Amino acid sequence: MSMKISTTDFKERVDKGIQDSFMRGAVVGAQERMGTRRLDATIELGNWEEWRNHGEEIRKHVLDHLDYYLEQLSENVAKRGGHVFFAQTAEQANEYISGVIKEKNAKKVVKAKSMVTEEIHLNQCLEDAGCEVIETDLGEYILQVDDHDPPSHIVVPALHKNKEQIRDVFSEKLGYKKTEKPEELAWHAREMLRQEYLTADVGITGCNFAVAESGSISLVTNEGNADLVTSLPKTQITVMGMERLVPTFEEMEVLVSLLTRSAVGQKLTSYITVLTGPREEHDVDGPEDFHLVIVDNGRSSILGGEFQSILQCIRCAACINVCPVYRHVGGHSYGSIYSGPIGAVLSPLLGGYDDYKELPYASTLCGACTEVCPVKIPLHELLHKHRQTIVEKEGKAPISEKLAMKAFGLGAASPSLYNLGSKFAPTAMLPFTSGDKISKGVGPLKAWTEIREFPAPNKERFRDWFKNRDKGGEPS
């Protein structure tokens, strides 16, 4: 319940986003690059639609049998000597993890990138308990150094920052003295982080897919940081959303292919790491102690309902990378660590309508997200379902809108009312009409005409022309 990243209201956040020309330039550039790469990678694979169907089938199957596979997973983790904890809430997850940290008397934690730990605000919790927490994914590290700036994208968390801004952050906070060249910046981060891995007591990771048949967890990365996080510290804690698992390695392979191609347009990422339980006698590295924390935090109430398909998500962000709204407002405008179309569907479900009721409306329902989703989540339909829920079940729609829609419904349903209304529209609009257009509308037209011209209603409607023509009148 704590994925919230802002206390300002939606409109303010959007205004701020729109005015941030650096961020917008970075987002447009990233969307173009990732969009092209994604498309090329899907074409190269061939039969993309069949792959998507297969991906959807796997995810649906897992959700329909989630209890079975979760049990299988936890049994297999336990068999290998790992500990499993089911956390119903964010608080329970944080409490358990803090407990392990305390028990180990750990002072320093290194973390690989994990959205679910962002969702439960784990870092804050551990820092409050006096533990030093270091993010090791480069993007996350940059954000952490920059006074915990929240992520604006689920795969590329520092997408909203350009290299000059990153140089400034490093200079100010880390005494960095070199240029804005990405290689130099990355090298500096690498040097800083290397020491941290060696001195950390606990490593915390997320989980791309857990494999039920073996009790393994998998991590898909490009930087190799997750491998250090899981091989150097003595204790490893992996945190996963309760839906992020597959039955066997066969399904994992399909989903990893869909994930890497959809997320970054790569056949495979540089590292795909599969880990099973703690270090065994013959192992040369790995943690002595392994904990798997499976987080519900609202997911089980989505299960079995009309929004269940959102749990098919594999967090590839393809929907974010094609979203025309995200393109202009950026990730922080969503007010949640989950942004873009996936965020607009998921945030109100996990965080409630009070904080996120605007998000389902921040879409033209253009369907670009649905078209690219590798596991075929009907995202734009779910956004529409939210709107219906807000109007019909939650009763959170404004009264004026309700009345207008009721009137519209009546007018549109009755041919005689429609006929009357449309016939007198030109007369009714006359005070606002100049020539063939309306430049200063009132009511719902006001917002339209602040940006664009609105056409004046035709004096002769199409239906009048057609009728006169039928009577033998001259077609105009």
Place this chain on the structure above:
Amino acid sequence: MKVTLFATCLVDMFQSNVGKATVELLEHLGCEIDFPTAQVCCGQPSYNSGYVKESKEAMKTMINTFSHAEYIVSPSGSCVAMFHEYEHIFKDDPVWGPKAKELASKSYELTQFIVDVLKIEDVGARFKGKVTYHTSCHMTRLLGVKKAPMVLLSNVRDLEFTELPGKEQCCGFGGTFSVKMAQISEQMVDEKVAHVEETGADYLIGADAGCLMNIGGRIERNLKPIKVLHIAEILNSR
């Protein structure tokens, strides 16, 4: 062939020229046009805003109005996509479900009808000018009509076609989104207009009244020298 015209409320009230061009074009192609005057709005504005119950009456009126039709043709991809959506909206309704399914099965967007049903790829049109084409989201993604307008435009004599950069991107209309989220819509339509300008085209063509009203309204407000026309008007030029 008898064609029942679903003009759409926007065309009926604001863009009657598009309706006229559609009628003349279809007649030129040998169709007989029928226009049932009981037709209203398809209900999309209220439906997309989440007012499903309120929209159903308009949908039922439309289903009844077009029940006699053999082919329903409309110069708006988005509104035809809405007719197709009726099938899902009424899927659990024993009375209206089958009727909605029938309506969907005989509803076509204008260019889709010409190419897929009439099997005509060259309508004999002539239009002198440099044009670019906006592919509407609902027409391409929800209705799945991508090629038909391109095929028809490619056979228009004297027409110089130039592709619109970022053509798959939404123009920012989205029905009530355009006023509810006006600040975001403005950014989207501005990018679209900038792309149209980049092409150097004199005309922006589209097949959806809503998108054209949005992009056209912004072009007019900013006094850009680009004319906005519906594809029916191009195909009806000789």
